[in-house]
Amino acid sequence: xxxxxxxxxxxxxxxxxxxxxxxxxxRTFSRHVMGWFRQAPGKERVFVAGVTWSGARTYYGDSVKGxxxxxxxxxxxxxxxQMNSLKPEDTAVYYCAAxxxxxxxxxxxxxxxxxxxxxxxxxS
Numbered sequence: 001x002x003x004x005x006x007x008x009x010x011x012x013x014x015x016x017x018x019x020x021x022x023x024x025x026x027r028t029f030s031r032h033v034m035g036w037f038r039q040a041p042g043k044e045r046v047f048v049a050g051v052t053w054s055g056a057r058t059y060y061g062d063s064v065k066g067x068x069x070x071x072x073x074x075x076x077x078x079x080x081x082q083m084n085s086l087k088p089e090d091t092a093v094y095y096c097a098a099x100x101x102x103x104x105x106x107x108x109x110x111x112x113x114x115x116x117x118x119x120x121x122x123x124s
Contacts, residue, residue: 001026001113002024002028003025003026003113004023004096004098004113005115006021006022007021007118012123013122017082018083019080022079022081022096030053031053032053033053033101034051035047035049035097035099035111036081037094038092039095040091048061048068048081048094049064050105050106051070052103053102055074057104058071061106063089069084087122088122088123090120091121094118094120095114097115098112100112
């Protein structure tokens with residue numbers, strides 16, 4: 001069982017930066033692929049970024065490539081999402097997710113555990 005708690009959301013102006021953190025409980029954190037998804041009002045939850053258990057491989061959604069960076073610290077049971085050059089269209093609730101699979105999935109159903117979400121609002 002893995003429990004996830006996001007933090008670091010907030011309000012930022014366009015062009016600014018935020019860093020989200022996701023603290024995980026459970027001794028098996030280092031065995032999980034970790035991902036970030038986001039959901040804007042009235043829209044479906046979409047994949048943002050993922051990282052393998054070792055941190056060696058990452059994968060990003062097209063809309064955030066070159067602006068967002070996912071990383072993890074298995075010693076601290078934490079995964080991060082550094083978001084730079086933020087745009088108003090990045091406004092959403094951001095969710096941290098964990099998967100027992102060995103490869104990075106981009107579908108909602110490929111993840112087994114979810115955090116409660118963190119609001120990110122980017123003003124123009």
